[in-house]
Amino acid sequence: MSQLPLIHARGLVKRFGDFTAVDGIDVSVAPGESFGFLGPNGAGKSSTMRMISCVSLPTAGELRILGMDPAREGTRIRARLGVCPQLDNLDFDLSVRENLTTYARYFGIGRRQARARAEELLEFVQLADRAGGKVEPLSGGMKRRLTIARAMVNDPDIILLDEPTTGLDPQARHLLWERLFQLKRRGTTLVLTTHYMDEAEQLCDRLVVMDGGRIVAEGSPRSLIQTYSTPEVVELRFGDERPADVAGKLAGAGERIDPLPDRLLVYAADGDAAVAEVHRRGLTPSSVLVRRSTLEDVFLHLTGRTLVD
Amino acid sequence: MMTTMIAARLAPQGAAPGRVGAVIGRNLGALRSGPSYWLVLLSGFFEPLLYLLSIGVGVGALVGELTVAGRALSYAAYVAPAMLAVSAMTGALAETTFNFFHKMKYQKVFDAMLATPVRPLELALGELGWAMIRGSLYTAVFLLIMVGLGLAEPLWALAAFPATVLVGVAFGACGMAVSTLMRGWQDFDLITTGQFALFLFSGTFSPVGDYPAAVQVLVQVTPLYHAIELVRGLCIGDAHLGLLGHAAYLCAMAAAGLWFAARRLQRRLCV
Incomplete structure (x- = not known):
């Protein structure tokens, strides 16, 4: 069953008319899993999310959410x-609290229960002290936390988060990640x-990399890095020389050389070892950074483009 | 009958009263948001009342009596039911045009609702329900004033009340339907102008029978004419079968508006 x-x-x-936002993808998410769609803007992630959240119907293909058909049991x-x-x-x-209690009513949750649930959730997203206040003066991070609390009001089987931390400052992002990590630990999908x-x-736990409406790779972050990148990456910058011109002189210095504009x-x-090889060939980069491979490198390798332009 | 038939076609499972109620409840909750909304509510009420006092009572003193359906009537008693119908119309329209559009396009309240079990038809019914409550508050107070001024018999005023609710539902449903077609605020000038034209020429201040035949026909196909005829008939105690025709017109208007609005909401927000 599980x-x-x-x-x-x-x-x-x-x-949408002639435009194909999502172009034939296969996805499967198991209970308790934390699943991601990674891709640049316009990759088809949000359109996919809207179909999964049953507000937008698929143009074609098969979709089952919780074993049900969105077209008939939305x-x-x-x-x-x-x-x-x-x-x-x-x-x-x-008010902040009413945003939760009113939303709960849309799910048919009784008043008393809605109110109890709201208090509990405001505590969880650390907004209890703002409960009676207005929404407008909340910071971006607080608003997003309130939206997440609202998404939890019906004790859902799956929580869908579309770009949860886009537009937030680093501190707000980390606080949000910490809260989402708590949810993940509790076994929320x-x-x-x-x-x-x-x-x-x-x-x-697992993610798909999307580009141009298609899935270009799938796996855990670690396995994707293992499959599509090397353990380490050296970033070299050369003052006046264009990276593309230098690339030729570095053939064989690593498993793969990728010249970007900057x-x-x-x-x-x-x-x-790669840095030593660079120096041995008489090259003098203005800056050298050795780091571990990330999903950014995976994406670059798969699509030839960076994630955030 | 027609409403239920259309509603049944639109949503095979019907509309859940609980969710319709939750949508109405959201709007009741918004009343607590602050004084600005109350100001909007109040101003919508005073407009027809001021017309009644200035034109009905003021100009009425110059006009004298009118003969309607074979009975003599003071001009104020002639104008008052029309203003009552107008206040039902404005109350419902204010809610289903400006407020509805704001919630749909800028506040994204409806996007949030439609991500829950609430369906477009339930949303439309809830919004209409709230517009009906607002319109009915206006007309209830207006009727009390009419009775107080001796412009309507209490029992007939009571009979007219459900008619004003129907007027609110009919205009509210159509206002909502039109709002789903709006591109931006500039389009609302059209609604305002249309509303004002109806206000002036629907047998409001002078009997439609005094117009040239072609204009009479034109007026008789527009909605406020039917609303006023129905409400006036009841207010002055002239109940006849013809009133059913006017009521049927308003019912059809409500059903069509509701059906169209729900369909458009689906097309506009569920893509």
Whole structure:
């Protein structure tokens, strides 16, 4: 029973007129899993999320959420989902607490229970002291936390988070990640989209890399790095010389050389050895950075582009 | 009958009263948001009342009596039911045009609702329900004033009240339907202008029978005419079968508006 996927998609397609936003993807999310869609803006992540959250119907393909068909049982499915959209759509006419209690009513939750649930959730997202206040003066991070609390009001089987920390400052992001990590530890199934590789690495057990409406790779962050990148990466910068011109002189210095407009990446199992080789060839980069491979490198390798432009 | 038939086609499972109630509840909750909303509520009420006092009573002193359906009527008693119908219309329209559009396009309140079990038809019914409550508050107070001024018999005023609720529902549903087509605030000038034209020429201040035949026909196809005829008939105690025709017109208007609005909400927000 626990093996039955909560989300099951085969050949899922979403078209808007002539434009194909999602171009035949297969996805399967198991209970308790924390699953991510990683990709740049326009990769089709949000369209996929809207289909999974049953507000937008697929153009083609098969989609089952909690074993049900969104086209016929959208209401029943939505009753068991928690949705945190990309742009906060909190209700500015209501107080912080009322945003939760009113939302609970849409799920048919009784007044008394809604109120108890709201108190509990405000505590969880650390907004209890703002309960009676208005929504508008809350900071971006607080609003996002309130949106996440709202998404939890019906004690959902799956929480869907579309770009949960986009637009937040680093401190707010870390606080949010910490809260989401708590949820993950409790065994909540999380599905999120992100174009931040550090977010994907922190929160996702498994993820798919999306580009141009398709899935280009799938796996755990670690296995993706193992498959598509080397353990270490050397970032070289050369004052006036263009990275592309230098690249030729570095052939064989690492497993792969990738010249970007502003820097040159050398992929190697041993970064320090690669740096030594660079110096041995008489090159004098203005800066050298040896670091571990990230999902950013995976994405670059798979698509030839960076995640955040 | 028609409403239920259309509603049944739109949503095979019907509409859950609980969720419709939750949508109404959201709007009741918004009342607590601050004084600005109350100001909007109040101003909408005073407009028809001021017209009644200035034109009905003021100009009425110059006009004298009118003969409607074979009975003599003071001009104020003639104008008052029309203003009552107008206040039902404005109350419902203010809610389902400006407020509805704001919630739909800028506040994204509806996007948030539709991510829950709430369906577009339930959302539309809830919004309409709230518009109906607002419109009915206006007309209830207006009727009390009419009775107080001796412009309507208490029992007939009581009979007219449900008619004003129907007027609110009909205009509210259509206002909502039109709002789903709006691109931006500039389009609302059209609604305001249309509303004002209806206000002036629907047998409000002078009997439609005094217009040229072609204009009469034109007026008789527009909605406020039917609203006023229905409400006036009841207010002055002239109940006849023709009133059912006007009521049917308003029912059809409500059903069509509701059906269209729910469909458009689906197309606009669920993509």
